[in-house]
Amino acid sequence: MLRYTLWRLALMVPITVLISMIVFVIIQLPPGDFVTTMTARMSQQNESVDPAVLEALRARYGFDQPVYVQYWKWVSGILLHGDFGQSFDWNSPVDDLIWDRLGLTLIVSLATLLFIWLLAFPIGIYSAIRQYSLGDYIATFLGFIGLAIPNFLLALILMWLTTEYLGWSPGGLFSSEYINAEWSWARVGDLIDHLWIPVIVLGTGGTASLIRIMRANLLDELQKPYVEMARARGLSETRLLLKYPVRVALNPFVSTIGWLLPNLVSGAVVTAIVLSLPTSGPLLLNALFAQDMYLAGAIIMLLSILTLIGTLISDLLLAWLDPRVRYE
Template sequence: MLAYSIRRLITALPTLFFGVSLTFFIIRLAPGDPTDRFLTPSMSPKIKAAITEKFGLNEPLPVQYMTWAKNVVLNFDFGKSFANGREASQVILDALPYTLLLSSLSLLFGVLLGLISGVYSALKAGTRTDRAITSFLLFFYSVPSFWLGLILLGIFSIELGWLPGSQISSIFHERLSFFGKIGDYASHLVLPVLTLGLTTAPVYGRFVRSSMVEVLNSDFIVSARARGLSERKVVFNYGLRNALLPLISILGTSFPALFSGAVIVEVIYSLPGMGRVMVDAALGRDYPVIMAASVVAFIAVIIGNLLADIGYAVADPRVRIGDSS
């Protein structure tokens, strides 16, 4: 397993290199100049040239790329943010925990909701209950996350006032007790987690339902029932474990969608995660921060796919990762 993981990480390096390189050239070839925010009509061309040189934008594009790549590979240095002068890597590291927390909680909620709805829908296949659950899942699958976020924000925060609608904590957060701080964080995360979880749960629910229906009609399930086993044991001990295999395989591959959804949700609820950082960096043409965020995103996708392969092998002993036979 360890040898396979190492091989997968090594073979993923060309993908990481190509994706990051493509991002580097795209953002620099896009219209606009990151120095415009520092200029005024009264500034002389010499001042503009000095600012451009300070940011290293006066060099030809291939030279800029080689300089950036050398600094990243040798020193893990993405450069300093054009906006505030901070190290771009530190800007991302400060925001990353919030995005990981939101993504993890949303993934847990989405998987649980999809698992419960998918299994129950499969057990009631062909009935009105099955059609109702399917309609519920299809509705949230088709709803854009930003639209759902705005609706939940308007209802539960603005109209009813039950939940906070922005930021990760209250202004009096530091005066709260330890458990009070946890409750404060939790209340601020309810709406973002609901928004992201409800839009991702249908994917898992539909996969679980189709897989569960197929498994429940398999010969080994018929044999288990013929042996006199209880329906509960047949469903959960025999059917569910086999039905979970497709779910495990899509967890890693669905991570990019979850990550991009977190970016949108963080902007809606003004959370201090990577979503807000990436949007601000894109609008301000902050190249170092954009590149640092892109590298983190590519690495997260690669790790997600690797974990999906490992999880599939753990869940199904018949699979032997890396076995050429």
């Protein structure tokens, strides 16, 4: 296992380099550059643009240089100095923009992941061991509803209910007095007060999906001969259930770590916009629209690295959880 782990860690280096190349190509694919986008924006506002100023901006940001020179300037700044570059649209270092938002994004994502597991695990087990019971039908119905309702629509419904019946606006992650405040216990408490709506909205679809997966896998395991053999040897039903079939059926929960976290970070853009969440999703969308390549590239790179790390963690946990899985 140690050899496999070291091999995977070493393999992440060339994969990260390849990802950085693909990311840079993707953000360079739209025609024009940030200066072109800025010129179009000013023209829509009937503002004149001096061509000399545009050329100076292109020279300042290196847009007049070949693509490979721009790529090397970007990736060498990250590797050698930890510098993700300058955001053209915000006129600010990318580091100052992404770290605070990325931290809040990870808080929302981890809280959502915990919410999904705490609900999907027991409900999935109950639906399997009480197949075709009233509770199973209710869980199945709610699961289909959770999969069918778009997150942004559920967000709008919860915002209306909260505003109408509780008398406070659920937008954002902080109250107005804590938005730019320093971190304190009062700010943490205010964050927790605002966190439950994004967690419910983002976790509904994932919970419904994992309930169905847990139920199907556990039903498949309960029909296998080793369960009947353990039952015939007098093993109690609870111990039998938790020690063998549930442990095997947990594989989907562990394997989702690799894709669920980056999916929550990048896939909740519309929901984050609806709920006015200060997360990385809306920031990435605005950067792509403005062709702010350093900001967009930094966020996409961090999401890619998060995917690699999550996949490694899920593979190692899967080998620890299921003795049948071996990587040697």
